[in-house]
Amino acid sequence: MQTQPHHKLTKYLRTDVLPNAFCAGCGGGTILNIFCNVLEEMEIDPNEIIAVTGIGCSSWIPSPYLKVDTLHTTHGRAIAFATGVKVMKPKKRVIVIAGDGDLSGIGGNHLIHAARRNIGLTVFLVNNYIYGMTGGQVSPTTPYSVKSSTTPYGNVERPFEIAELVAAAGADYVSRWSTYHIFQLKKSMKEALNKNGFSFIEITSQCPTSYGRRVGMRNGIDQLLDFKEKSIGIKKAEHLSSAELEEKMIVGKLIDRNRPEFTDGLRRVNEAAAG
Secondary structure (H helix, E strand, O other): OOOOOOOOOHHHEOHHHOOOOOOOOOOHHHHHHHHHHHHHHOOOOHHHEEEEEOOOHHHHOOOOOEOOEEEEOOOOOHHHHHHHHHHHOOOOEEEEEEEHHHHHHHOHHHHHHHHHHOOOOEEEEEEOOEEOOOOOEEOOOOOOOOOOOOOOOOOOOOOOOHHHHHHHHOOOEEEEEEOOOHHHHHHHHHHHHOOOOOEEEEEEOOOOOOOHHHOOOOOHHHHHHHHHHHEEEHHHHOOOOOOOOOOOEEEEEEEEOOOOOHHHHHHHHHHHHOO
16 A cells, blocks of 8 residues: 655645646746745644635645645635635634736735735735636736737736735735745745735746747746846845836835734724624
């Protein structure tokens, strides 16, 4: 009888559904790996976590692979469901992991209002620049002029600067890294998990199957090298013009502050109303 090899991260994974369903070269497995290492290093009990996700390639990261309580919800509604969970279970660590199409497209209003309210959620938006699972359609983060199945002659829309949008909306913590920046991303995840209010990390991730082949990078390593070459630190970017930052990926911490958290305020209101 064949037995599963023991590993320190096994307690965070549903080994009965491994190996995973990610395409070859996808960054989803890297993000799952980093996140499980973060949980191990922070000694977070899986029973403390409720993971919420929507629909898309990135939604496979928490569901079914994380061995925690999980909600796999409808498209674009992950943060709405997560808000309800946090209100009813304020002591739990409620974590949302989903894609750019899910969270910034159909779920965009939920995202900005959760940031505005500073709800105590930890959100990891995995940005692969495209709707990868459903046919390679243009997403709110698809770069200008890039071809997709719904923009065969090139995208004429400017993409969201999604991390900047969330920071402006009022989140307590916002950063942007990529799957190339594994150590910086690990540190950022720890910082986000330690925040009381709304914390958000945009994780730029490679997608050789749906995005890479459209921009001449069919190998996941090619995209990782592209992330390396195009990334620029936020402090350095402050001294450059818009023209100099064209086609660059600004990485680093955008916001780290402490504002009143939504469920704390809601509890105070309820206690006052109850006399």
